[in-house]
Amino acid sequence: MGPTKIGILGTGDVGRTLGTGFIARGHDVKLGSRDAKKSENAQAWVKENGAKAGAGTFAEAARHGEIIVLATLWTGTKEAIDSAGPDSFAGKLVIDATNPIDFSGGGPKLAVGLNDSGGETVQRWLPKAHVVKCFNIVGHGLMVDPKIAGGPPDMWIAGNDEGAKKKVAEILRDFGWGPPLDTGGIEGSRLLEPMCILWVNYGVRTGKWGGHAFKLLRAE
Secondary structure, eight states: OOOOEEEEEOOSHHHHHHHHHHHHTTOEEEEEESOGGGOHHHHHHHHHHGGGEEEEEHHHHHHHOSEEEEOSOHHHHHHHHHHHOGGGGTTSEEEEOOOOEEOTTSSOEESSOTTSOHHHHHHHHOTTSEEEEOSTTSOGGGSSSOOOTTOSOOOEEEESOHHHHHHHHHHHHHTTOOSOEEOOSGGGHHHHHHHHHHHHHHHHHHOOOSSOOOOOOOOO
16 A cells, blocks of 8 residues: 555554554554643654654544544544544545443443444444444554464454455555455444454453454365
8 A cells, every 4th residue: 555644543552553553654644632732642652653653633633544543442432533523534444443342340341232333333423434343353562563473363354345445455464464354344343343352351361461363264
């Protein structure tokens, strides 16, 4: 993929990791937050990543991006989208890396049930965008150049637009992944989001974080 403007909503580990990965491959990235001047994460990230790194509000990041990544906590996703303005996403590929996880009862559970999903919710919020669920099934430390024994691991994706999924496949290839496993339309997020729960549960039970991912074994 040639040099592209990327807007990332969210300045946590996922947003900064993906942003650094895009910059390393020649893209121009703007991280978005409620108030970029007060976001220590965003300001430190900009200093670390040089001229192709920028920070702004959610609206500025969304307007900047030819491709937009949602890397917010689920509880802040609707606020970020509303702040950016849904029209800023129109016609664009939106990579949804969020997970609708609820920790209020202790252990993780889905905040959106199995008859719906966060990915579908985002697509409803952004009817003019091409939403693709991706990156939600692995820890941020393996999202870019996933060096792991037996790897590379597999990434599952879901989305309604075939062209958008082809772009995501190209991004994944550039990031060191193999061809993605396409679950079909955005309703496939109902399958992918519980995989995050499984990923978290393994980490909780073993006390080992960041070094595990999923791989589909093939007979041929």
